[in-house]
Amino acid sequence: MTCKEFRADLETSVPSGLSSSAAASAHIRACADCRSLFEIQLEVAKHLRVVRDTAAQVPESLDLMVLANYRCRIAGQTTRSDAISLRKRIPPKALAWSGAVAAGLLIAGLLTFAVKRKANTTVPPHAVELAKGSQSLNPSTTNTAVLEKKNIKPRTANAPKVRRTQPAVSATATPSLSDGFRSLMYCDQMSCAEAMQVIRVQLPNSFAEPMRTSASTNGVVFADVLVGPDGIARGIRIVE
Amino acid sequence: MDNLEGLPEAELLRLAQAGNENAFLVLYERLKGGIFRYAFFMTNSNSAAEEVTQEVFISLLRDAGRYSEALGDLAGFAFGIARNLVRRIGRRERAFRPLPDIETLENLPAGLVSEPDDVPRQLVRAEAIESVRAAIASLPEHYRQAVVLCDLCEISYAEAASRLECAVGTVRSRLNRGHALLAQKLKLLGKQRSELRAPGPEGCLI
Numbered sequence: 001m002t003c004k005e006f007r008a009d010l011e012t013s014v015p016s017g018l019s020s021s022a023a024a025s026a027h028i029r030a031c032a033d034c035r036s037l038f039e040i041q042l043e044v045a046k047h048l049r050v051v052r053d054t055a056a057q058v059p060e061s062l063d064l065m066v067l068a069n070y071r072c073r074i075a076g077q078t079t080r081s082d083a084i085s086l087r088k089r090i091p092p093k094a095l096a097w098s099g100a101v102a103a104g105l106l107i108a109g110l111l112t113f114a115v116k117r118k119a120n121t122t123v124p125p126h127a128v129e130l131a132k133g134s135q136s137l138n139p140s141t142t143n144t145a146v147l148e149k150k151n152i153k154p155r156t157a158n159a160p161k162v163r164r165t166q167p168a169v170s171a172t173a174t175p176s177l178s179d180g181f182r183s184l185m186y187c188d189q190m191s192c193a194e195a196m197q198v199i200r201v202q203l204p205n206s207f208a209e210p211m212r213t214s215a216s217t218n219g220v221v222f223a224d225v226l227v228g229p230d231g232i233a234r235g236i237r238i239v240e
Numbered sequence: 241m242d243n244l245e246g247l248p249e250a251e252l253l254r255l256a257q258a259g260n261e262n263a264f265l266v267l268y269e270r271l272k273g274g275i276f277r278y279a280f281f282m283t284n285s286n287s288a289a290e291e292v293t294q295e296v297f298i299s300l301l302r303d304a305g306r307y308s309e310a311l312g313d314l315a316g317f318a319f320g321i322a323r324n325l326v327r328r329i330g331r332r333e334r335a336f337r338p339l340p341d342i343e344t345l346e347n348l349p350a351g352l353v354s355e356p357d358d359v360p361r362q363l364v365r366a367e368a369i370e371s372v373r374a375a376i377a378s379l380p381e382h383y384r385q386a387v388v389l390c391d392l393c394e395i396s397y398a399e400a401a402s403r404l405e406c407a408v409g410t411v412r413s414r415l416n417r418g419h420a421l422l423a424q425k426l427k428l429l430g431k432q433r434s435e436l437r438a439p440g441p442e443g444c445l446i
Contacts, residue, residue, distance in 0.1 A: 011416040040423045047426075048391045051281075051372050055392070058276045062290050066268060066297050067261075073301055074259050 001027040006034050010041060181226055181235035194229045200239070201225055208238060249314035250307070257304055268297060271315060274393055275322050281388040282326045284377035288333070292325045312402065319403050327381075375425045383418035390415050 001023040009024060028035045201223050208221045226235035244252065244266045252270075255263035272293060279292035299321045300307075300314075307317045376387060382404075389400040390411065397415075401408045 011412060040427070041419055044419045044423045044426075045391075047372050047422075048387070051369055051376070052392045052394070054369050055277055056280055056286055056289070058272050058293070059286075059290065062276075062293060063268075063272075065290075066272075066294055067265070069294065069298055070256070070261070070264050070301065073298070074261075077259075 003027075003031060003034055006031070007037070010038065180237040181224070182237065183235050184226075184233050187228075187234045196229070196234060197227045199225045199227055250309050253300060253304055253307070253314060257301060267314075271296075271318050274315065274395075275318060277393050278319065278388060279322055279326055281373070281376060281392045282384060283329055283333070284373045285333075288326075288329050292322050292329065295325050296321050316403055323385075330381075372426070375422055378425065379418055379421055383414050383421060386411055386414035387418040387422065 006024060006027045009021070028038055202220050203223055205219050205221060207223070222239040224237045224239060225233050226237075228234050244255070244260075244263050247255075247263070247266075249267060249270060252263045252267040256267055275296050276289050276293045280286065280289035283289060283292075296318050300318060303321075307314065311317075376384060376392075379387065385404055386400065389395045389403060390397060395403070397408050397411050401411045404411065
């Protein structure tokens with residue numbers, strides 16, 4: 001056997017099978033180059049066998065994942081085919097009418113919502129008046145009014161006895177300040193949504209001066225204080 | 241389930257598509273090992289092999305219409321999908337491929353063929369096996385295909401030729417060339433290392 005024949009045989013057969021051939025064995029013993037080549041091939045085959053035998057197995061998690069994918073796909077197909085059959089069952093005219101009705105309802109809903117929103121965001125007329133009135137208000141009087149509502153004595157030295165009266169008016173809606181009330185703080189429908197109370201209080205004559213009202217002879221004036229549900233005074237009116 | 245075992249793969253795929261879960265499981269059991277092993281040895285990555293296997297079965301269900309029995313068996317069709325996926329992963333992962341560890345490759349022959357009798361040896365052996373896998377994964381693709389299919393997946397030359405769409409002779413020569421390259425890689429790296437360790441004139445100074 002020549003080297004060429006031996007190498008051709010080595011290429012077409014497994015190395016371990018080649019060693020069983022008598023001619024090949026004789027050539028291996030005789031030729032050092034071919035022996036070296038044969039040994040290398042034998043070594044590579046051995047390494048490959050070890051690597052093959054130690055190959056990783058398919059993990060169980062992969063099996064579960066593939067099965068889950070399959071189930072999802074089948075479920076998706078079923079849903080899609082249901083949708084297709086439903087579309088086939090309903091005549092196209094009925095679908096068109098249903099669509100038109102749904103669109104109409106949607107537009108009506110949107111319009112209603114838009115109108116409501118506009119109404120909510122409009123500044124109420126009384127709030128404008130409140131803002132105008134608050135410009136001429138003395139801050140000290142505001143404090144006095146609030147303190148009186150909470151039954152706390154004012155700090156002024158010559159403070160007269162404050163008499164808390166029964167509410168003269170029980171407002172069921174946000175009262176308009178156009179009937180003589182002066183604003184003590186900003187008030188609109190958002191902040192004063194609930195009904196407010198009017199409390200009549202007795203104040204010293206000095207209070208009447210900044211309000212530009214006439215002072216009484218007995219040294220006291222009466223005022224109506226508009227109190228919100230949170231206990232904070234919103235407006236005040238001197239009773240003439 | 242027993243009556244499904246004898247059915248051909250194409251029939252199992254049809255049943256699986258119609259919603260027969262048992263048919264799908266039988267088909268999966270038949271194909272998963274080959275696909276997983278092929279992808280594992282081609283990429284030398286467990287996660288990549290899992291990804292390929294999963295994708296192959298998704299594609300089989302999605303693109304079953306593209307399969308024609310006249311062109312070959314379903315395993316071949318699935319293998320074609322796996323091959324494309326492996327190529328795609330190879331392109332994606334090329335930038336992140338680590339360089340081989342020279343020291344491990346030097347100890348390869350002794351570590352690989354010796355019997356593991358203690359923990360250090362087992363570790364060396366595991367490293368050596370990993371190095372051979374890395375060497376296989378670093379072969380040029382057409383040689384790697386032949387080595388993986390014929391040596392590691394134990395597919396016959398004729399079947400490998402039909403999967404790779406080439407002649408049996410081509411598979412043989414690629415396999416032979418692949419073995420030679422593999423031997424060269426392992427031997428070469430070992431030689432490089434021994435050259436580094438060989439005492440030279442400068443070695444006497446240390």
